[in-house]
Amino acid sequence: MRTHSSTDARRRQAGRRHPLASIALITIGLLSTGGAYALLTTTASADAPAASQASISEGQKIFASNCATCHGMSASGTADGPSLYGVGAASVDFQMGTGRMPLAYQGPQGEQKPPQFTQEQIDAVAMYIASLAPGPGIPDQKWLNGDGNIAKGGEVFRINCAMCHNVAGAGGALTEGKFAPSLSGVEARHVYEAMVTGPQNMPVFNDTNLTPQDKADIISFLKFQQDNASPGGVDLGSLGPVSEGLFIWIFGLGAVIGVTIWITARPN
């Protein structure tokens, strides 16, 4: 697979793909730190500061020293990374905000890790990239509050997302070593940005496919799933029958066999 390009939107504009770079990303990440939702309401970037010339040039500086090696000094792409024209602020915020960019190493896809930059620095880079060509912007906070229609969101999620991310958002396998990451603990803003930008091999869900309200419903559904532990008890990773089968063989049958050994052991 050609991993590269961090966002598809950029590829769209560049009109060609490079085989390479794993910059990547797919939606939201695997090991996200817990409690991300606590940050939600305080996320400054949701109401993006007005694009001042000062922050754009600040963003350009950060870009030149951290991103230009792969994406080129003018962000028009190199053999190692795609052009970023038209990827929009949303793409930058997603890629850098989930720590996928800058890439740690070239692999099947960029994986989530602790962000390397402060939110102010990310915002500055986002503004710089957005100033190059129009693209999806940072989502409006009103879609991210988790107050949408949960049932509707669940239905849309099952049809559009569950095949890769699993009905419980636990993630799943794709081809050639790629995977759809777990959605647990991913910030609402990043979920939204992933849908509009289609990072890595994730398809784009533009606003005519899933309206902003649909996206808000999906986010509300995911928030409900995260806020409510499984009523049945420990969810064993929500991986389905595989983890259940392993559990019963190892712990269920294991415990019972332990008892059989105790029953038939001779007391002293």
Next chain:
Amino acid sequence: MAQHDGDDLTAAGTELDTLTHRHVSVGTAVAVPSGAFTNPGTPPDRIRATDLDPRKDKTAERRVGGLFLLSIAASIFAIVAYIIFPIIPGNLSSVRLNNMLLGVGISLALISIGLGSIYWAKNLMKDGEWEEHRHPTRGSEETRAAAVEVFRLGNEESGFGRRTLIRNSLIGALVVSPLPAVVMFRDLAPAADPVALLKKTVWDKNVRLMRDPSNTPIKASDVTLGSVFHVIPETLADSPDFLEEKAKAAVLLMRLKPEDLHVSPERKDWNYQGIIAYSKICTHVGCPVALAEQHTHHLLCPCHQSQFDISHEAKVIFGPAKRPLPQLPITVDAEGYLIARSDFHEPVGPSFWERS
């Protein structure tokens, strides 16, 4: 079985061939006589602490009684938990709590009874091992002779073997009698021919492509590069067999850059400006092949990992499926909405005998 004899059971290590002079064969296995170790007999019983020390005996008794009392307490706890931790509608943690506490009470009650009984058996009931003689499974000669006699008399008195007309006609009647029951299963399914049903879907000329589940039409301009739409036919909503038709008509709609698309001449007009529609139903055993990768153009089936390359007319590139996903020919109508040009040109979904 009749010619084998369990009476010939011999201790391990006996030369079996020497036994063949008896009235039944023990088989042709050649067991090598092992060197005459003799079975030393049952070892003496071990003495338990509770057998020796009356205080330990008393402690064990109290433990068993304690476990049974604990069980009573746990059962009562389960009842109390049922009442004081009710399910509050809409509150999932109340369900979780109810499940957990009720379960803990019941399981503790059950496990305590179990552990108490076992502990009782292990430590207080008479210990040691008993021996019971094993008889050969086969009946004794007299019993077997008597059984044979029963059958002989039965045969003689009924004339079962002699009156061949009765016997054979009875066997015939018994064989034929279940047939009506088999025939009656025909109406498990309606009269219609399944083959004809499997070969068509509700897609047809000018049927609009609609978003699933909102059932709204899709403009060609809505389908930007890299998008994936999950699509149902406009007429599906009116179909009396909604799920059956959806199971055949579900479609995946994508847009590729025209230079990525490899179109064979006969399918030249099946896509609309790089927008393509493929059946979502796997040609292996029918799972929805819905995992679309934007840049590799691979579709992956999550059930058995068949992969299809939509840039090459959904040909199979990995996994058990053989046939490409059927393509739905599409175009746009006057208002710019995507419509089907026709039904699929081949049956969708898993293969069946009459398919070709």
Next chain:
Amino acid sequence: MTTVQDSTKTPSATPSKGSRFTGAVANYLDERTSISGITKELGRKIFPDHWSFMLGEVALYSFIAILLSGTFLTFFFEPTMTQVHYDGSYVPLKGIEMSAAYASSLDISFDIRGGLLMRQVHHWAALLFVAAIGLHMLRVFFNGSFRKPRELNWVIGFTLFILAMAEGFTGYSLPDDLLSGNGLRIIDGMLKGVPLAGTWISYLFFGGEFPGEVIVPRLYSLHILLLPAILVAALGLHLLLMVINKHTQYAAAGRTNENVVGVPIMPNFAAKAGGFFFVVFGVIVLIASFFTINPIWNYGPYDPSPISAGTQPDWYIGFLDGALRLVPPGLEFVLWGHTWSFNILLPMIVIGIFIVLVIIYPFIEAWITGDKREHHITERPRNAPTRTAIGAAGVTFYAVLWAAAGSDIIATHFHLTIEAVTHTLQALLILGPIIAYFVAKRICLALQKKDREIALHGYESGRMIRLPGGQYEEVHRELNDYERWRLVDYIDYKPLMVRPDARGRISPMQRVRAVFSRWFFEDRISPATRAELESGEGHH
């Protein structure tokens, strides 16, 4: 039970009030049922005491847990596919259109106190049931406990295994959620792949085109009526034959092929087994209180369009699903105007052959060895190296298919590509059993050698002494007779010899059998003998 026991006791000199009462009850029953005869016959029957003999009990007790919890579920479950709008208390599905079956399963989970617990007990117990049967079968196989006179009980037991899987699958399909619907979708695809009649089989099974509106009620009839009835009958027969044949026992001092040594049913075995029932049931309830199983509310109602990543069957159907995943590419052909789906048929044929081989294995082995005696002493796996090796190969074959059912989960969790996992498992499906066969055989022979060493020379004590001559030697602890007997009490077979029959001819069948027999018995280590022990004395 106490009543029964007391009925056979001689009353004590001054019967207490309690024992007078039980005496009266026993008398009442016996005068109407002759129960004293059964009690006399069975009450002190001896059961050998070994942990591995309790695996079948685990299966039996989980089955009882399944029956009890399942009965509770039938009171609330609505086995119809009528479409309704969900109006229960689970918010993420409010107002969604779904079948009454799914809606009532949700109601059991969210609106009935203890309903979720019973659902989870039922499902966990089902997983444990099949797992315990599997382990029990392995125990019986590797002990050679299927040999005469127990071949028929092996067949009945295997039938129970298949019935348990059928029960499991029908139950898995009842909630009509997305997972079970896609499971049925796969069944539909497999049925359609059957040559000649496949289309019609699927059509009749689903009452029309997939998914139809009758499959849930039909599976429900099978799940709660027909299959359990057959299962209970077969289970009764299985236990009856066990009582008739009496249980096998391990070789040990005092145990022979003509006796059975252990504890009596009344009271010791009854207390242990009865107590064990409560423990197994309690452990299942404990698991159900703390661990979610099959969260149907996550999956949503069945709809032919969506699917979830990680769509898998329950573990016991995994080997079938795995076989479908490992099929080599391109195995579908049009021949003589018809479609031959070998990408479906091949797994069905291979698994069919595997299952038949397992069922008839006792008869195959009996034919190869020509052994027609009764065997009540179990063989330690090492003392039948070829059988153990065959078993290891079979287990490996099954395990690879089983692992294949989780190939996507293996790929994501070990950061592998799904293609590499599939290709590796395909290779392992062929090579794994071969490797396992030879490795297991070598291990058995090595263990037999070690047993022989120990039987003749005792255990290594780890203590070194220096002899007057200056050389060092390790002191071995001699075995006592009881310990030694356990190691030397097994039958040593020679390969069958080809001998002319009465008419001086050797039939081709006999030659084939001799070849098999040589393969089966050729590599063997004879048990230690007394002569060797005596001549070896002072060797060290």
